[in-house]
Amino acid sequence: GNILIPPIYDQAYDFHEGLALTGNTNDKGETSYQLIDLSGNVRIQIQDTPALLDSQPACGLIKYNNCQSGQCCYLSTTGKEGLFLPDSIREAFRFRHNAAIIHTDHGAGLIDREGKLLIAPTYEEGFIVGNDRVCLRTGNEWQLADFEGNSLGEAKKSYERISTFYPSGLAIVRSGTQCRWMNRQGKPADNRTYHCIAEDPSALQLVPQVFVRKNTKTENEENNSANRPEKKGTVSASSSITASASSSTMASSSEKSSPGNDPSAGKPHTTCIISSDEWKNIGKQNPFYAEARKILSGKLAETDAENRQVILNYVEHLRTSYTTKDIDFLTQLFSEEALIIVGKVIRSTPRTDGKYLPQHQVEYNIKSKRTYLERLKVLFKQNKEINLLFSDFKIMRHPTQEGLYGVTLRQKYSSDLYSDDGYLFLLWDFRDEATPLIHVRTWQPRMLDDRTPLPEDEIFNIRNFNLQ
Structure with missing residues (x-):
């Protein structure tokens, strides 16, 4: 319960990788941002440019969009030169496991921390689910692949849905009216299938559990x-x-x-x-x-x-x-x-x-x-x-x-x-x-x-x- 960093900021976000984004607003309504460490020391003063900043550092980078040019960029949290993506990339997302999903006019793909393409942007949608694992959608079919785009699992099978991988190392997949558990190699965890597997973020401790007691009337x-x-x-x-x-x-x-x-x-x-x-x-x-x-x-x-x-x-x-x-x-x-x-x-x-x-x-x-x-x-x-x-x-x-x-x-x-x-x-x-x-x-x-x-x-x- 002790105050470690005094409340001197107009804006502040959660710590990730030992850093937190903070901001202060001047009399003109302009906000300047900086990254602080766990002791409250300023690690990086972010240049005052018209940009939309992500609130969370990830893999040593923090994403932002330049409001004037529309360019997608990443700022290095170590003070090194950042990553500037080409104009053909219309949107880019937060890094996970040293890779990030990007979108172009042709579709969704994957890049590494150097900005090099790992998976060509030919898919309709994608999301990273773990170390060297990504889910990619073509039409209404999802496939589990590695970071080189190689499909994994039995006969490269596709599904109507693939969930994120949980701490157990398993994900929920649905095909038709059947659900089952799948491991990180894309193989079924067992032979059992289910009509439905319910996902409760509270029980999985992915979100805070809030209990509200209300008075009821007869x-x-x-x-x-x-x-x-x-x-x-x-x-x-x-x-x-x-x-x-x-x-x-x-x-x-x-x-x-x-x-x-x-x-x-x-x-x-x-x-x-x-x-x-x-x-x-x-x-x-x-x-x-x-x-x-x-x-x-x-x-x-x-x-x-x-x-x-x-x-x-x-x-x-x-x-x-x-x-x-x-x-x-x-x-x-x-x-x-x-x-x-x-x-x-x-x-x-x-x-x-x-x-x-x-x-x-x-x-x-x-x-x-x-x-x-x-x-x-x-x-x-x-x-x-x-x-x-x-x-x-x-x-x-x-x-x-x-x-x-x-x-x-x-x-x-x-x-x-x-x-x-x-x-x-x-x-x-x-x-x-x-x-x-x-x-x-x-x-x-x-x-x-x-x-x-x-x-x-x-x-x-x-x-x-x-x-x-």
């Missing part, structure tokens, strides 16, 4: 939920998970009837309503506990209490909308002119004289609703699992403007590729009771560095915005 509870009266144009449901499904269902039906299938056109504004009895039963560890007790105390005006309860339900649905990737709900939630502010910590360069510590400040970027949602769609596609944890939840009613509320909370975000911890602020507008909207969303990092929290007086709240 059929009676669902029926009772459906019979509850609707309020303020919202959809009744007994839990936020059910509400997410309800929102998606309504969105789908709306898309069929709306002109041009505009995802946001003509959709009813939906959320879940958790009953007062259910709010009474939440535990003290629940992030909404303090606000829920305030609502149920009977000391608030009726309209104020109702608005706050809607906020509680919406915010819970907001959390699950990231888990369920419910982009339709998020599209409804933000107003078209919403102000979305995202902060990140900027560190100045340390002084070499040792007299001063580097200063830290937070830089804020403003995004439109469209830009923010487009970015979310990309994140939803890139990540299989996304989770949000809320705490320190507070609702503040505007002292003079009726129907405006500020919500502050601490948010811990985690996904397959990224995680952060910061403060979220939402400005709610209830002046149109049928469609409450968010006009402002801000996020600020909780820590400026490993030891310095964001000062409390810098955390955004409703007083930071001119609402006139």
